Amino acid sequence: MQSIKCLLLEPVGCLAEFPSAPFHEIAVRLFGRKGKASPSGSRSYWHLLNLMGEGSSSPFLKDLEIEAVNAASAYEDIVPALTELKSMGVHLSIASSLSDAAIARFVEKNSLGGFFAGVWNRENADGIKAVPLVRALRGASLQPENVMFLTDTVEGIKVARSAGVQPVLMMNDPDEARRLATYNPAGGVVSLHEIPDFIRLIAAQNKNGQRAQSR
């Protein structure tokens, strides 16, 4: 793997545990989705994005997304992990398909404003799924192979691949992670606090490889 210079983060499932109900309700009201909500907020969210296609706007869409943000519980290790990553010089950006208002509320609620060099959402990126990732790459002038995207869904892995960045699994649920591992992610972590070591390991391996070649 190439050395990692940037981490793209989708708050849903990677920085916080989101409730499923608000995303499911949007899918029901806007797209007539039938059936029960998934127990996983991430799966409901990515399913909704699939239904949204190129995007959708509705007043209650934004309201329900903010409801989801307000009910989300941030993972306890995000501040120490982001602090460490920032001190390592890793470029941190949010690349999300949530609305501008929902992302702003998430960042404000969890006091994460100082960490991100870029914040891309479906409005300022003008699109969903891979579009915010691509805009984040362009905004930071980064090569996609030097970028990781954290995800805990199959759709997230596919979106990362389509943007050319390295999909890394957040293995929140072991059974689901075992299933997702078959989709060939570039790696996987149990917790965000492992990402700094992940990046250091890749850097050390690349350094060793270069040393071996020059010998």
Add this chain to the structure above:
Amino acid sequence: MKKVSIYKPSTVDEAIQILSQHGTSAAVYAGGTDLLIRLKNRLEQAPTYLVDIKKIDHLRYIKEDAQGGVEIGAATKLAELADSKLLQEKYPMLVEAVNKISSPELRNASTLGGDLLQEVWCQYLRGGYSCWRNGGYLCYGAIGDNSYYHSAMGGRLCYAVYPGDAATALIPFDARAKLATPQGVKELSIEQLVPGDLMVDGRIQSHVVRFNEILTSVVIPPPKPGLRASFEKLRPRGVWDFAMASLAISLQLRDKTIDDARVVFGGIAGRPLRETTVETFLKGKTLSSELGEQAISVALASAAPLKYNATKIDMAKGLLASGLARLNA
């Protein structure tokens, strides 16, 4: 089996020179009970160059030092430790622990150094999965079957447990390891030698020994009067298996009063886990039949079991109770 080239140096300095020349593609070869299996399984991290240290003098011995302690050469066979009258007389708990390592056949080949620095025995690594220790970037133990060989105390990238029993048993005696390095001799406590998953030379490994360093000996200070120690081990099969949980415990006693304690759990974390909370709890207490239950109540409060291995914590606590009961008997 992966093809390898073998060097047979006659001195430690020569061995270090060869290791330095080949970087991480070389490794020390002594008993081979771990290394040869990694080669046979063609693991990504298995070396291409073996530096056979069996012909080097002064690496295979058990001798009493001037202070009344014992120094053991790193290439000493585990069977030699198990048969040593000197060790039996001074550190019977260590001999008990060594006798519970794998099988008699393997103890005839395995060395003390190899046991201390062995690779983890996670079934995913040994089965060739592309995990953190085998060229990949994911721990399959964290998401798969983790009931036997994975940590119940959290982890960092790799969640396999440190499998060695000798380190667990040596820590209560405050033993120290000597390493030969290009810069000279380095001395570490056993806890410092095997601190658990860490990055060394761009690899994830359980110990701190760099690619161009060699563990040469272990020094155990003289046993203090009044020291009682016990080693307990639970494993899936009665012989030939790694600990699901183990415990090495020593108590410094004055009559029945505990002046000092060492409590080290094996098989439940990425390193031999010294449980200082229990040690502090035990100090000043009277050794009694009730003490085990009380000690359990403060033990392993920071446990973080994976999906299938919470039972390891119960086992470890059970061993603590039985260890204290044995020492009270």
